[in-house]
Amino acid sequence: MTNAHDYAKTHKEQFLEQLKDWVHIPSISTDPTRKGDVQRAAEWLAADMRRVGIENVEVLPTAGHPVVYGDWLNAGADKPTVLVYGHYDVQPADMEDGWDSNPFEPVERDGKIYARGSSDDKGQAFIHIKAAESLLTNGGKFPVNVKFLIEGEEEIGSEHLVTFVTANRDRLKSDICVISDGAILSIDQPAIVYALRGLVYMELEVHGPSQDLHSGGFGGTVHNPAQALAEIITALHNPDGSVSVPGFYDDVVPLSDEERAELRKTDWAVSDWQAATGASQPWGEAAYTLRERIGARPTLEINGFASGFYGTGAKTVLPAKALAKISCRLVANQNPEKIYQLVRDYVAKITPPTIRSEVRMIHRGDPALVELHIPAMQAAISAYEKGWGKRPVFMREGGSIPIVADFRRELGVPVILMGFGLHTDGAHGPNEHFTIEMFYKGIDTAIHFYEDVAQIKS
Numbered sequence: 001m002t003n004a005h006d007y008a009k010t011h012k013e014q015f016l017e018q019l020k021d022w023v024h025i026p027s028i029s030t031d032p033t034r035k036g037d038v039q040r041a042a043e044w045l046a047a048d049m050r051r052v053g054i055e056n057v058e059v060l061p062t063a064g065h066p067v068v069y070g071d072w073l074n075a076g077a078d079k080p081t082v083l084v085y086g087h088y089d090v091q092p093a094d095m096e097d098g099w100d101s102n103p104f105e106p107v108e109r110d111g112k113i114y115a116r117g118s119s120d121d122k123g124q125a126f127i128h129i130k131a132a133e134s135l136l137t138n139g140g141k142f143p144v145n146v147k148f149l150i151e152g153e154e155e156i157g158s159e160h161l162v163t164f165v166t167a168n169r170d171r172l173k174s175d176i177c178v179i180s181d182g183a184i185l186s187i188d189q190p191a192i193v194y195a196l197r198g199l200v201y202m203e204l205e206v207h208g209p210s211q212d213l214h215s216g217g218f219g220g221t222v223h224n225p226a227q228a229l230a231e232i233i234t235a236l237h238n239p240d241g242s243v244s245v246p247g248f249y250d251d252v253v254p255l256s257d258e259e260r261a262e263l264r265k266t267d268w269a270v271s272d273w274q275a276a277t278g279a280s281q282p283w284g285e286a287a288y289t290l291r292e293r294i295g296a297r298p299t300l301e302i303n304g305f306a307s308g309f310y311g312t313g314a315k316t317v318l319p320a321k322a323l324a325k326i327s328c329r330l331v332a333n334q335n336p337e338k339i340y341q342l343v344r345d346y347v348a349k350i351t352p353p354t355i356r357s358e359v360r361m362i363h364r365g366d367p368a369l370v371e372l373h374i375p376a377m378q379a380a381i382s383a384y385e386k387g388w389g390k391r392p393v394f395m396r397e398g399g400s401i402p403i404v405a406d407f408r409r410e411l412g413v414p415v416i417l418m419g420f421g422l423h424t425d426g427a428h429g430p431n432e433h434f435t436i437e438m439f440y441k442g443i444d445t446a447i448h449f450y451e452d453v454a455q456i457k458s
């Protein structure tokens with residue numbers, strides 16, 4: 001065992017305390033009132049990066065939330081340059097959503113740390129900062145050249161990061177990109193993700209009368225916008241669970257028999273799926289397994305629904321408008337812009353003349369498929385083998401990391417997705433947590449990855 005691994009072991013409690021300090025900052029990127037906290041989380045990270053010996057650390061402004069950049073480029077020109085991407089912004093979290101403790105007051109229970117962002121993605125991004133600390137503190141040397149890019153807008157579509165990447169091609173030039181912002185199969189089965197879904201996020205607004213009306217005075221004569229919205233939404237799926245928008249599946253590349261056989265190895269057992277979701281039984285396209293539905297099929301989800309009165313008690317109102325948040329997850333070869341247009345046109349077509357509807361796009365991200373047959377992938381495989389004592393499996397994921405496709409396109413850099421979370425971490429939901437063992441194993445595995453990737457001849 002090398003010094004860096006020992007250092008990580010002897011400092012693990014300290015690393016965990018530092019992570020708790022960071023997740024304490026409510027860096028909710030979608031909430032304009034949290035802008036100061038988002039900035040504070042960026043500054044906190046930059047200070048820690050400087051302290052551990054990462055060089056040229058800067059908090060760089062964008063038209064949205066800032067990007068934290070830092071590098072260490074002293075490994076030598078014969079060594080590869082690794083770009084590490086992660087995000088310090090988090091999803092919203094409120095006690096009313098069902099949290100057992102304050103989402104921004106981290107607590108330890110049963111070997112887990114509970115806090116918003118503990119897994120997605122502060123905990124996983126911090127793994128790389130602590131791997132860097134372990135390597136740089138012991139002998140002051142990183143085995144490869146490394147550039148860190150930790151952003152503050154991943155959870156809202158990374159819109160301004162794309163502009164930043166395009167404008168900073170030289171600064172970000174690298175041979176390989178590693179991202180820890182996902183999940184492995186189970187605590188004792190590591191996995192490397194090779195497919196992420198894309199996304200187009202929309203808002204559908206329905207307007208009826210010019211203002212809220214007395215439901216007794218006008219009910220039965222006015223097409224209620226809440227009902228009309230429900231009718232439109234219902235028409236977006238077929239009874240078999242497939243999406244009914246014409247052309248929706250046109251660009252989907254069918255899975256080969258080989259890939260289906262491979263994916264079966266990472267399928268959900270229904271009992272595990274039930275335990276993870278709390279839902280009684282699966283729903284969706286019956287011709288596809290659960291893993292295929294998640295990783296290889298596009299979907300249309302209603303993310304939120306609002307209209308009329310939903311306070312305590314009763315109010316006999318006929319609402320003037322209704323709103324739904326709708327997003328489509330997309331698979332490789334589908335185009336978010338095209339899907340937005342198809343949904344918009346179909347909604348326009350099925351909107352009855354009694355109401356007015358509008359579909360607006362909020363954000364979008366391309367799907368991504370990563371290359372499996374590159375030397376750095378071997379380093380990732382052997383790093384998991386050493387860190388976990390088990391060879392990783394390859395799987396497709398349903399979530400999105402919009403910048404992955406942009407990195408490939410703008411920087412020409414292949415991406416390796418080395419997740420250290422679990423699907424049961426409660427990401428985006430209440431009681432998000434990070435298993436402390438995963439944090440420690442993650443740091444050890446990341447150090448192995450940097451050591452192994454340094455062996456690749458350029």
Ligand code: BES
Nearest residue numbers: 120155156157181182183199397399400
């Ligand atoms: N870490 C997730 C993405 C993810 C989830 C990868 C599960 C692998 C498995 C990421 O932070 C995330 O939640 N992304 C958003 C992006 C969106 C808002 C554009 C997502 O997928 O909803």
Ligand code: ZN
Nearest residue numbers: 120155427428
């Ligand atoms: Zn997320």
